[in-house]
Amino acid sequence: MNQFRPGATMPSGIGTWVRNRRTKSARQPAILFSGEVQTYDALSDRIDRLASGLSSQGIAKGDRVAYLGSNHPSLIETMLASALLGAVFVPLNTRLTEIEISYQLEHSSARMLILSPEHRATGEAAAKTAGVRDVVPLAEEYERLLHNGRAPAPVEVDLHDPAVIIYTSGTTGHPKGAVLTHGNLTWNALNVIVDYDVTSKTRALMISPLFHAAALGMGALPTLLKGGLLLLEERFDPSQALRAIEEHRVTSLSGVPTTFQLLMEDPTWDATDLSSLQSLTCGGSAVPSRVRDEYERRGLQFSSGYGLTESSPGVTCLPSQYSSTHGQSSGLAHFFTEVRIGESAHDAAGEIEVRGPNVFSGYWQDPIATSSAFTDDGWLRTGDVGIIDEAGFLTIVGRSKDMIISGGENIYCAEVEHAILTIPGVTGAAVIGVPHERWGEVPHALVTLEPGARLDRDWFVEQLSSTLARYKVPRTVDVLEDLPRTATGKVRKHVLLAQVLNGQAPNL
Structure with a gap:
């Protein structure tokens, strides 16, 4: 068992990374955004001052600090400043609706929400519903937090302490908040x-x-x-x-x-x-x-x-x-x-x-x-x-949950999708199970095509039949302009299933 316990003068969390890197790479560029460069010296200074500003607002170890916005230096600053205080960073998916954001804010009991201008209306409404204490929009109020800040006193952070809560995509039911510790993120890095x-x-x-x-x-x-x-x-x-x-x-x-x-x-x-x-x-x-x-x-x-x-x-x-x-x-x-x-x-x-x-x-x-x-x-x-x-x-x-059982046979969708993607002209593919009176359910394909390409159903079936067992081959296929995806790039199959069952997709 590891006997080392970080003391008040040597916190071990991810919040110290840029501060420590500053001593080795002060003049090296850390972030380039919109044509402007932040060196490690400048980034460390902003993280320290933001941590002080958050502390002045009552943010302490264990509190959750949420962030709603696209990629921006302030996201990195907020995460690492929160970590310096032992607080927990909660990044929110910008593609979510107000209701979904409100759920995650309330579920995580976030005490503060920092949000970008393009998401201000949605974020403020969600924060109000969730009862978030402080809402800090970029950039004026955010910069005021940094204005008079100084390097905060070190906070003891154990590698087993939570650093980030990331909510799963929630393609079925409410999303779950995965708690990643300082140690988890360190070892992954x-x-x-x-x-x-x-x-x-x-x-x-x-x-x-x-x-x-x-x-x-x-x-x-x-x-x-x-x-x-x-x-x-x-x-x-x-x-x-x-x-x-x-x-x-x-x-x-x-x-x-x-x-x-x-x-x-x-x-x-x-x-x-x-x-x-x-x-x-x-x-x-x-x-x-x-x-x-x-x-x-x-x-x-x-x-x-x-x-x-x-x-x-x-x-x-x-x-x-x-x-x-x-x-x-x-x-x-x-x-x-x-x-x-x-x-x-x-x-x-x-x-x-x-x-x-x-x-x-x-x-x-x-x-x-x-x-x-x-x-x-x-x-x-x-x-x-x-x-x-x-x-x-x-x-x-x-x-294991993306599997079709047709007539007692297991069909793994990923296998069929990979076969479909080898067909000339196909740029994207998703396979779902649709109800069938005889077999219980059968595979149904939804594809996107290259510009100008066309797809004949019989030819499609013939192409797949050369590489897949007959029961795995989708006998119906829809051609879509785009496949709905989560922010991680995963196809939202529950959306596609609803469209197919409601007759909203153009079947070949």
Whole structure:
């Protein structure tokens, strides 16, 4: 058992990272946003003064401080200033409705909400309903908090103390608040640094929202810990992202398959200098072969990975050197993390289970859900189904809850979706189960197509029948302009199911 206990003069939380980095990298750029650079010296000073301002408003250890806004330096400042005080940061998804935001504010018992101008009306209304004590809009009132602030007295923060509460996407029912401790985030950052070779020379373009665990845990925190540069973009615009890569010599870029697809479909793709890129990390699902091929044509290879909010979020990573031989795999377990397959009824497929110091402490105010999230011997049950081969590579088969039972046969949607994405002209795919009088339910496909492409149902079925067992092949398909997604890039299948059952999708 670790006998070291951080004292008042040596807090161990993530809030100290930039303060400590200041002594080593004071003049190095930490954040680039909207053409303005913050050095580590300047960022540390603002974090200290904000922590003092929060303290003057009564924020203390254990209090929850929420943030509603797109990627912005103030999000990083609020998170780390809260951590310095031992308070808990609650980033909110900007795509949520007022009712959803109000629920999360009330459920987390947030004492303060910091919010950006574009979300002020929604945030203030939600905060009023939830009974939040203090609402601090950017930028005037926020800057006033920093104006007279001084470096606060150190607060003892244990690695087991909560640092962040991130609410799950809530695609079914109310979202749950995953509590990530200072230790969880620290060990996850170490995993990323080791497995993705993050250095002080890293220039990470952050185009995914920082209110999500992936961008926060896999991008922002490891880069700051190593003294690299974060280039923050408020929102993803393919043309702007490509300009930033060329102009600022970006070395690291992460996203979901759709992100990389949109980049390569942008008119400026071929003309953009991508020679600075060293790391492309794709999560959410396997990189489609045609996307991988196009990036390889430009001399770029993907590192992919698998994770979930509850593991801070990294579980596995596939280094780029394995992209050609294990391209459909999610890779190997992170350095300080263990992965296993739970008991399965047949074959080698089973529920993916995870153990390690990056695995969360539980769900906020939900002991029942917390208990059910773990096995009797302490492994996190992910709810995802996978296979681990003899070399340790994990392949995702599907979600245990994203499975169709048709005539007694199990159909994993992820397998069918991957097959659909190999069909020429298809850019996106989702498979759902729809009621069937004889079979109980059958798979139904919803796809998006390249501009000008058309899809014939019989040809579609024929293409899939060459790679999938007959019972797995969707006999009906809808062509949509876009698939509804969560901020993490996951398809909102409950929305699609409602549209299909209500006859709102154009069936072929």
